[in-house]
Amino acid sequence: MAIKEKVEMTTSEREIMRVVWTLGNATSKDIVDMLEAKKEWKPATAKTFIGRLVKKGFLLAESEGNKYIYSAAISEEDSVRTAAHRLFEQICHKQAGKTIADMLADAPLSHRDIELIQQVLDGKKKHAVDEVACNCVPGQCKCKCSTH
Ligand SMILES: [Zn+2]
Structure with missing residues (x-):
């Protein structure tokens, strides 16, 4: 059963999620490093999107020592399906x-x-x-x- 996303995921937020979906578990440094190289995002930009994704419930944050380990609360397959479904509803x-x-x-x-x-x-x-x-x-x- 697919999780129904109640809130929308923006294009930028999806860039973050794709890193987490690929890595499984990721620190903000993992995400920042990946997108800094690929998209030339500043660390603060990536961190802002990570914060929004946690608030929206797409990312789970678990504290480990002085950092957080992020994991996805929704599978990529479900998320893509929901986005496509939403388009056809519109x-x-x-x-x-x-x-x-x-x-x-x-x-x-x-x-x-x-x-x-x-x-x-x-x-x-x-x-x-x-x-x-x-x-x-x-x-x-x-x-x-x-x-x-
Ligand atoms: Zn019509």
């Missing part, structure tokens, strides 16, 4: 297919990825509808559909 359901097609067109894909997508599409084909219903508040989209 657009008209009628636009979902076109949006996914655009994403597919732009995404770098392996033969294995394409196989996986093909399997999902084959399953979808069995339950496909003639027209997807609009889920919008009237006035928030231009599809003048019967559900309005």
